[in-house]
Amino acid sequence: MSVSEVCFQLKGSNITSIVLELKNYPSSDFLNQLQNKVSQAPQLFADSAVVISLEKFSPDSAVDFHALISDCFEAGLHPMAFRAVADELLDAVKQTGLPALPGAARSASVQAPEEDNSVQDQTSAAVGDGEQVEMSLEATAEVSEQDLTASEPEAVKTIIETRVEIQEKLVHRPAKIIERPVRGGQQIYAEGCDLIVLAQVSEGAEVLADGNVHIYAPLRGRALAGVKGDSNARIFCQQLEAELVSIAGIFILSDELKDKAWKQTAHIQLKDERLEIAKINDK
Amino acid sequence: MAKIIVVTSGKGGVGKTTTSASIGTGLAQRGHKTVIIDFDVGLRNLDLIMGCERRVVYDFVNVINGESNLKQTLIKDKRVDNLYILPASQTRDKDALSQEGVEKVLDELSEDFDFIVCDSPAGIERGAQMALYFADMAIVVTNPEVSSVRDSDRILGILQSKSRKAEKGEVVEEKLLVTRYNPERVEEGEMLSVEDVKEILAIELLGVIPESEAVLKASNQGSPVILDDESNSGKAYSDAVGRLFGEEIEHRFLEIEKKGFFKRLMGA
Ligand SMILES: Nc1ncnc2c1ncn2[C@@H]1O[C@H](COP(=O)(O)OP(=O)(O)OP(=O)(O)O)[C@@H](O)[C@H]1O
Numbered sequence: 048m049s050v051s052e053v054c055f056q057l058k059g060s061n062i063t064s065i066v067l068e069l070k071n072y073p074s075s076d077f078l079n080q081l082q083n084k085v086s087q088a089p090q091l092f093a094d095s096a097v098v099i100s101l102e103k104f105s106p107d108s109a110v111d112f113h114a115l116i117s118d119c120f121e122a123g124l125h126p127m128a129f130r131a132v133a134d135e136l137l138d139a140v141k142q143t144g145l146p147a148l149p150g151a152a153r154s155a156s157v158q159a160p161e162e163d164n165s166v167q168d169q170t171s172a173a174v175g176d177g178e179q180v181e182m183s184l185e186a187t188a189e190v191s192e193q194d195l196t197a198s199e200p201e202a203v204k205t206i207i208e209t210r211v212e213i214q215e216k217l218v219h220r221p222a223k224i225i226e227r228p229v230r231g232g233q234q235i236y237a238e239g240c241d242l243i244v245l246a247q248v249s250e251g252a253e254v255l256a257d258g259n260v261h262i263y264a265p266l267r268g269r270a271l272a273g274v275k276g277d278s279n280a281r282i283f284c285q286q287l288e289a290e291l292v293s294i295a296g297i298f299i300l301s302d303e304l305k306d307k308a309w310k311q312t313a314h315i316q317l318k319d320e321r322l323e324i325a326k327i328n329d330k
Numbered sequence: 331m332a333k334i335i336v337v338t339s340g341k342g343g344v345g346k347t348t349t350s351a352s353i354g355t356g357l358a359q360r361g362h363k364t365v366i367i368d369f370d371v372g373l374r375n376l377d378l379i380m381g382c383e384r385r386v387v388y389d390f391v392n393v394i395n396g397e398s399n400l401k402q403t404l405i406k407d408k409r410v411d412n413l414y415i416l417p418a419s420q421t422r423d424k425d426a427l428s429q430e431g432v433e434k435v436l437d438e439l440s441e442d443f444d445f446i447v448c449d450s451p452a453g454i455e456r457g458a459q460m461a462l463y464f465a466d467m468a469i470v471v472t473n474p475e476v477s478s479v480r481d482s483d484r485i486l487g488i489l490q491s492k493s494r495k496a497e498k499g500e501v502v503e504e505k506l507l508v509t510r511y512n513p514e515r516v517e518e519g520e521m522l523s524v525e526d527v528k529e530i531l532a533i534e535l536l537g538v539i540p541e542s543e544a545v546l547k548a549s550n551q552g553s554p555v556i557l558d559d560e561s562n563s564g565k566a567y568s569d570a571v572g573r574l575f576g577e578e579i580e581h582r583f584l585e586i587e588k589k590g591f592f593k594r595l596m597g598a
């Protein structure tokens with residue numbers, strides 16, 4: 048009797064990746080813009096795997112996705128899949144050999160109503176984490192919409208799926224706390240949690256967190272929050288003199304920061320895909 | 331057990347060797363047995379500034395390789411008791427220093443000396459890392475200009491992450507020494523002020539050494555400037571040594587010197 052060894056195991060897993068949200072292609076400026084973006088935050092982007100999202104992409108004519116993929120490689124990114132592919136683009140995408148993943152987690156029709164701040168604030172206080180709140184709101188919105196349009200069992204299924212996801216996200220990881228200065232050339236990454244720095248972050252230093260970044264001293268280097276895509280992550284710092292701040296991959300450089308809360312206590316968050324910078328205690 | 335002090339900077343030519351010579355001499359003047367080690371293998375500068383270049387027979391690399399012992403190699407200063415120099419080799423390349431070799435020599439010196447001052451080569455690479463690896467304290471020499479301050483910041487990061495103390499989860503003492511300070515040029519906005527440098531680096535200020543002709547004169551004579559007690563630079567180095575022993579000495583030479591009556595008369 049021969050016993051053959053197990054050669055592999057198939058496992059389910061979550062991979063977080065950078066998403067390239069395609070808006071306009073082909074464009075003579077595409078490669079140039081992409082290279083610029085990558086060079087502005089090479090630590091974050093260089094040699095990263097990316098998913099190309101076509102959620103906001105609706106071309107008028109046929110698109111050469113092979114060319115798009117080579118452009119990505121040329122800029123130092125490695126496309127691994129497409130996402131949110133509209134039916135009419137499916138054939139063209141399949142020809143590249145890359146898989147077309149199911150649509151984005153949220154689509155415009157099921158997004159929570161932005162105006163409903165009272166609900167959001169309440170839940171926010173109770174749960175204490177923006178991401179979970181948005182998830183649950185999303186589910187409610189979806190359910191109520193489906194109540195009108197779809198059959199009962201489907202609505203129930205949506206609720207159950209969403210619950211599971213929320214349960215997972217409640218797992219709490221303690222923040223990473225750094226008590227000494229982060230000097231030029233150094234990099235600190237808080238994986239799966241918040242980062243709290245009690246001393247300065249020098250020019251040329253980089254602090255990253257999957258969650259929020261708090262700096263109780265001058266921030267002169269780079270701070271990146273939500274590096275795995277959490278758009279609810281925020282950056283707080285006692286003295287904003289940063290070279291770069293970024294949340295969920297959306298970043299701005301010091302030039303643009305200089306007329307906003309510069310050298311003051313600041314709070315940075317992502318709103319409508321733009322970074323909003325506010326002074327703290329500036330009533 | 332000796333206290334190991336590294337004099338470091340990242341950027342080259344900011345005054346590390348000048349500082350090592352004067353601080354080492356100042357420590358010895360106060361009665362502490364002190365050795366200054368030249369880690370700048372291949373360049374050999376310290377012996378010139380200390381005026382003992384003609385007395386070099388063996389060097390640091392010879393000791394590491396077991397080709398000479400410390401007794402044969404150390405050069406005793408002729409002016410100041412308790413002061414010794416361990417010169418660098420001029421003929422070897424930078425890789426001649428191994429961490430184990432350096433450790434062995436430092437351990438042996440530690441038994442006999444109160445202070446070991448390590449004059450680091452420029453840069454943040456291997457040579458500089460070797461010089462700072464065993465340090466208990468770092469004197470970070472910085473000129474009041476952006477590139478020097480930035481390099482000092484980097485070397486501080488290396489100090490607190492790649493030194494022996496850092497590896498053991500301890501902290502290396504950090505002291506800032508601003509050198510070649512010229513209040514006129516600060517006033518003109520051509521140089522950073524001491525306050526600026528302090529704010530950027532956020533470490534304790536050990537001293538401010540004014541830019542002065544006396545430094546060049548002293549090094550041409552092969553005599554550390556701290557022995558020129560007429561000069562402002564010499565006085566500033568003496569103050570810095572005093573502060574190392576916890577003396578509270580006010581910082582001097584930070585303001586533009588008022589011209590005396592005689593100088594004004596001469597139109598100088
Ligand atoms: N306070 C000062 N005033 C004027 N000149 C100075 C002063 N300090 C240092 N210098 C001059 O600056 C030059 C460089 O000094 P030094 O050799 O001490 O620097 P270093 O940091 O050891 O350089 P390297 O990185 O090459 O080892 C020398 O010519 C020295 O005379």
Ligand SMILES: [Mg+2]
Nearest residue numbers: 346347370375
């Ligand atoms: Mg030198």
